[in-house]
Amino acid sequence: MMNVLVLGSGGREHALAWSIAKSPQVGDLFIAPGNGGTVQCGRNVPLDPCDAEAVIGFSKDQGIGLVVIGPEAPLVAGVADAVRAAGIPVFGPNADAARLEGSKSFSKEFMIRHGLPTARYRACDCEADALAFVRETGAPIVVKADGLAAGKGVVVADDLEEAEEAVHDCFAGAFGTAGSSVVIEECLAGPECSMLAFISDGEAVCMPCAQDHKRAFDGDRGPNTGGMGAYSPVPAVDDALETRMADIMRTAAAATKEEFGAGYRGVLYGGFMLTEEGPKLLEFNARFGDPETQAVLARFDGDALDAFLAVAEGRAGDVRPSWSDKVSVCVVLASGGYPGSYEKGKVILGIEEAEEMDGVLVFQAGTSYNADDELITSGGRVLNVVALADSFEEARELAYEACDKINFEGKQMRFDIAKRAIEV
Known part of the structure; x- marks a missing residue:
């Protein structure tokens, strides 16, 4: 044991x-x-x-x-x-390897060095240079705070005014030291998708694809968040496309050994844009995505401890994961006002009723207990309601039925999670 x-x-x-x-x-x-x-x-x-x-x-x-x-x-x-x-x-x-997430400019340089497909970009460490590049390039354009910003440091600007405002916000300290420099990228077109891979000593074992919903509101409107929901697998990714993405992840894994030796033993998250030219990398994360992990691990049928230990010991090649044939849909229940300011301490009711439903899991996030031993909200993203079913239609219906059983003051969520999975 x-x-x-x-x-x-x-x-x-x-x-x-x-x-x-x-x-x-x-x-x-x-x-x-x-x-x-x-x-x-x-x-x-x-x-x-x-x-x-x-x-x-x-x-x-x-x-x-x-x-x-x-x-x-x-x-x-x-x-x-x-x-x-x-x-x-x-x-x-x-830490050296975690710079793949900790610095977007380092991550982009890594991609370019190793021939990984990604958007054209420029890194800028002063506001004047960044504004000049934005005006030279035109919109739409993507402005990213270089450092860690809890998934909220990215603005996809549809016009120059929005892009200039995003640049100014970064250098004005909206994201703390994370915005002391910025990465400005061409705006790629297509659906987004992510792939996780167990990585150790240059070996990669890829997991099924997932699709996140980053914007706060239905129809992909509103500000970016840490993620308002996810689903797995992704119907838009056929076998050929999944193979191309996995090949990119394996190339990245081999590159981690070249650059970091045995320093990369964990999971690598590849965020992709599925463009007409093929999958292109938007970002790397040096850890499991949130909420993609909730959707993916709900389908994992193997021994997770065995897999994690193998990776930690440099034996990722020994990991033989098995996955459920069922699909998963994860809906995030957030505090009112998220990703902006929000109140805490709201009593949460109904989780037990939701968990009693066949095929439903509830993973808690921003929760804690008060002095009266009541479960209360303590963060922006409060709960993750995951449903497993034979089809996305069934999984969505089950997930939202479970969400309806859970209540707390100010509860907000998106109502279109996994809608794209049904429309494909």
């Missing part, structure tokens, strides 16, 4: 903990700091995921055999490096 520590507190981490808890090999499972739902899988511990010394100390005290890092911040902060150096297996890349 192996004791495991999962770092993070979102819906992604609840899904990771849920998948690990099903393994017959798991002993004690800890989630740091966890949320109101992860207590169903193991024990929440009040550790800062970015405090490497605290993580190492706890891991040694509890005999942890594997640390699984969920969010990007601990990766960029070098927590994986420190824990690995302490002799504890880690699922997650070193």
Whole structure:
């Protein structure tokens, strides 16, 4: 039996903990700091995921055999490096490799160096240069804060005024130090799609595709969010297209070994635009996507702990995942006002009724318990309602029926998640 520590507190981490808890090999499972739902899988511990010394100390005290890092911040902060150096297996890349997510300019340079298809771009570290390039290029155009911005540092500008405003916001500090430089890209056309792959020492084992819904409102309107829903697989991706995407991910995996040695042991997220010229990379993330993970892992039929440990030990090639034939639809329930300012502390009711429905899973994200032991909202994205069914029509109907059973003041969601899957 192996004791495991999962770092993070979102819906992604609840899904990771849920998948690990099903393994017959798991002993004690800890989630740091966890949320109101992860207590169903193991024990929440009040550790800062970015405090490497605290993580190492706890891991040694509890005999942890594997640390699984969920969010990007601990990766960029070098927590994986420190824990690995302490002799504890880690699922997650070193800080050097995590720059693939931590710096969009570094990521673009990596793509170009290794011949990976991507949009034309320019990196700018001063506002005047960025504005000059925007005016020279014209709209539509994409403006990205270079650093980590919780999935909200990207503006797809339809006109010059919007592009100039996005550039100004970045350099004015709207995204903190993440916007001290920007990446400006040509605007590609086509549907977006993501592919996750287990990566270690240059080997890649790809997972089924998923499609995220980043905009806040129906019809892909409103500001970008961390993600308002996802589904898997993606009907728009046929076998030939999936093979091309997997080939790109394998090329990227081989490049990680060339540049980082054994420093990349974890998951690589490839965000793609499916253009008329073929799939092109929009971004890399150095961790599981959120909420794509909830949709993908709901379909995972293998031993997750076995897979994560193999990757952490440099044996990604040994991972033989199996996947359910059922499709999954994940709908995010968010706090009113998200991704802007929102209130916390709203009592959540109805989760048990939703979970009693056959084929429904509820992964909690921004939740906690108040002094009266009531489950309350504590973040922007509150819950992830996942439905598994034989068809997308059935899965969507089931997911939204489950969402209707859950209530909290200010609840907001999109009503068109996976609609594209049915229209294909």
